[in-house]
Amino acid sequence: MSDVKIAPSLLAADFGNLRHDVEMVDQSEADWHHIDVMDGVFVPNISFGTPVVKAIAEYATKPLDVHLMIVEPDRYIKTFADLGAETLTVHYEACTHLHRTLQAIKTTGVKAGVALNPHTNVNLLEHIITDIDLVCIMSVNPGFGGQSFIENTYDKVRALKALIRQKNASTLIEIDGGVNNNNAKDLVAAGADVLVAGSFVFKSDDPLATIKELKG
Ligand code: DX5
Ligand code: ZN
Numbered sequence: 001m002s003d004v005k006i007a008p009s010l011l012a013a014d015f016g017n018l019r020h021d022v023e024m025v026d027q028s029e030a031d032w033h034h035i036d037v038m039d040g041v042f043v044p045n046i047s048f049g050t051p052v053v054k055a056i057a058e059y060a061t062k063p064l065d066v067h068l069m070i071v072e073p074d075r076y077i078k079t080f081a082d083l084g085a086e087t088l089t090v091h092y093e094a095c096t097h098l099h100r101t102l103q104a105i106k107t108t109g110v111k112a113g114v115a116l117n118p119h120t121n122v123n124l125l126e127h128i129i130t131d132i133d134l135v136c137i138m139s140v141n142p143g144f145g146g147q148s149f150i151e152n153t154y155d156k157v158r159a160l161k162a163l164i165r166q167k168n169a170s171t172l173i174e175i176d177g178g179v180n181n182n183n184a185k186d187l188v189a190a191g192a193d194v195l196v197a198g199s200f201v202f203k204s205d206d207p208l209a210t211i212k213e214l215k216g
Contacts (some may be wrong), residue, residue, distance in 0.1 A: 004188050005031035006214050007065050007174070008207075009198030010056065011047055012145045018052075021202065022060050028211040032065040032086070034176070034196045036145075039070035042094050043143035050079055057084045065194075067115060067176065069142045070094065074101055081108035089113030089136050089174075092120055102131050115176070117142065118150050122160040130169045134194070135160060140177030145198040149178030154190045161191030184214050 008030050013021035025033055035053060040046040047069075057064060063086035068076065073090040080088050088110045095101045098114065105112040113134035116122060118141060125135065137156050140147035157173060164171050174194035175187050184195055197214060204210040 004184075004192065004214075004216065005172075005194040006211055007032040007034035007194055007196045008201045008211065009034040009036055009145065009176075009196050011036040012198035012202035014202070015048075018056065019059060021207075022056055024207055025211075026061045028208050029215045030062065030211045032063045032194070033060050034198075035064055035066045035085075037066060037068050037070060038143060042071045042091065043069045045143045050076075050083065053080070053083050063087070065089070065113075065174075065196075067113075067136060067196075068094075069115075074104060077101075077104050077108060077110075081105075081110045085110050087111040087113050087134055089115050089134060091115045091117070091142070092124065093117055099128055099131065102128070106131075113174070115142070116156075118152070122156050122163060125160075126163060126167075129163055129167050129171055132169070132171050134172045134174055136174040136176050136196075138177055139175050139179065142177075146203075147178055149180070149183050154186060157187060157190040157192055179214075181213055185216070188216075 008025050038045045038047040065087045066085040067089045088105050102112040111133040115136035139149050139153040172193040175192045176196040179195045179197040180200040201207050
């Protein structure tokens with residue numbers, strides 16, 4: 001399982017000591033910082049916006065994997081690119097012109113990701129998969145950390161993996177929501193390349209050890 005990338009979600013970090021938690025991830029075996037931006041419109045919750053991401057970007061040393069749970073994400077592509085995002089993920093359900101949005105992200109030099117809500121069929125990406133650097137399969141309904149993993153996710157991962165192979169794409173599969181030690185290995189076996197974990201990492205007694213365990 002050592003090839004899997006681990007992306008701790010800072011949504012579950014201690015916001016009063018954000019720098020401490022970012023530095024912990026930087027010192028851990030994790031690969032990316034997962035950053036959840038929520039607007040209170042696309043999802044019911046508001047998390048944090050660009051000033052906080054800017055602060056994180058100033059001291060984080062690992063790549064920033066920015067997950068935009070917002071409507072009209074095109075309006076903010078340049079902002080997050082300028083802040084130093086390595087990957088910018090938009091929601092399929094929030095994009096009327098997904099191809100155009102992905103091209104706009106890539107034009108800034110940032111990797112383009114697409115997130116799918118639990119009800120969204122992975123095969124909707126059939127004609128665009130070769131344009132996508134990362135697909136984020138939501139294994140909970142987006143908006144909150146600490147929710148239970150949706151078991152149907154395994155089928156979606158297998159179906160997406162088959163599509164990626166069929167189209168000879170190099171797209172990474174990321175899983176976001178309810179990831180823990182009970183499902184990590186099975187997700188990787190099904191085809192996952194990146195595991196996002198919020199509560200499981202930050203609410204654990206020893207986050208460094210928990211990250212190491214997830215990494216396998
Ligand atoms: C949910 C976010 C997730 C969340 C995961 O809308 O996209 O990244 O932080 O948190 P856990 O791992 O606690 O489910
Ligand atoms: Zn996320």
